[in-house]
Amino acid sequence: MTNHSADPEQTLVVTDRRAAADGVVSLTLRRPDGGTLPAWAPGAHIDLILAPELERQYSLCGDPDRTDHWRIGVLREPDGRGGSAFVHEEVNVGKSVVVRGPRNHFGLDEAPSYLFIAGGIGITPILPMIAEAHRRGAAWKLWFGGRRGGSMAFQDELAAHGDRVRFWPQEEKGLLPLDDILASRDADALVYCCGPEALLAAVESRSTEWPAGTLHLERFSPKEFAEPVSQKAFQVTCRQSGISVEVDPDRSILETLEEADVFVDSSCREGICGTCETEVISGAIEHRDSVLTLEEQAAGDRMMICVSRARGDGLVLDV
Structure with a gap:
């Protein structure tokens, strides 16, 4: 068995738990010995195992x-798959949790100006971005939408920034006025957006004429693809492991490698977390992930093997 692990796991302890909004808890995690945790930058996330x-x-x-x-910050999702319910019901102060990461596919690029748009729990990666933009002396604005005022997390922290932050509870004001928001964007501003898929798709559809690299999105659920996934088998050669496998139409590369006892770190298996990112040595990729930008996908040197496939007859991967 070969295990290609990118990020070590560590056990942390919950030392503080408090309500950040209706249905949202804020958890503070520390090492049991009080030691230093790995460095991270705004936009990073961790895997909770x-x-x-x-x-x-x-x-x-x-x-x-x-x-x-x-x-x-963790939103309890009544129709979720059980992770948020577990956190809300079981993860209390003193609880030990296994963590992998941090990892960052949503980093804050340098710019003179930023426009931040957050929907619901999508405010969490934006919070440290705002602090970093402020530290850099950049101009910035945040539009923060949520279903209800009481469900919008970390409002006290955000209110300290005054009129740079616009709160937009849907029950009072309707949907975020994206046409007006985006029309007021500074020409040199980068746009960072996180939230539900409907919000991201709406912003993305309005950004088609922007210069490459202007819009940055982070998704909590897989984006939809107009074209169906390829329905043909292909070969994957693993350079480090020295094996070659055939990936059937109904199996992912990740699943096929696991069946061959080649294990790559993975988590979501939906192409949204970036855990299984793998270097591609050769071959054309059919990208099906929701992590890499169009420019990163076009480079053709990495892929998320839980969802993406070969566009041609095969791939050579650095695993």
Whole structure:
């Protein structure tokens, strides 16, 4: 068995738990010995390994300069798959949790100006971005939408920024006025958006004429593809492991490698977390992930093997 692990796991302890909004808890995680945690930058997330077959990704929403603890915010989703319910019901102060990461596919690029758009729990990766933009002396604005005022997390922290932050509870004001918001964007501003898929798709559809690299999105669920996934088998050669496998139409590369005892770190298995990112040595890729930008996908040097496939006859991977 070959295990290609990118990120070590560590056990942390919950040292603080408090309500951040209706249905949202804020958890503070520390090492049991009080030691230093790995460095991270705004946009990073961690994997919480809650139980066998129960892993979830949560954005770090504290202060990157505080190396003694991490903070996450978790929304309880009544129609979810069990991860948020487990956190809300079982993860209390004193609880030990296994964590992998941090990892970052949503980093804050340098720019003179930023427009941040958050929907619901999508505020979590935006919080440290705002602090970093402020530290850099950049101009910025945040539009924060939610279903109800009481469900919008971390409002006290955000209110300290005054009129740079616009709160937009849907029950009072309707949907975020995206046409007006985006029309007022500074020409040199980068746009960072996180939230439900409907919000991301709406922003994405309005950004088609923007220069490449202007819009940055982070998804909590897989985006929809107009074209169906390829329905043909292909070969995958693993350079490090020295094996070659055939990937059937109804199996992912990740599943096929696991069946051949080649294990790559994975978590969501939906192409949204980036855990299974793998270097591609050669071959054309049919990207089906929701993580890489169009520019990163076009480079053709990495892929998420839980969902993406070969566009041609095969791939050579660095595993």
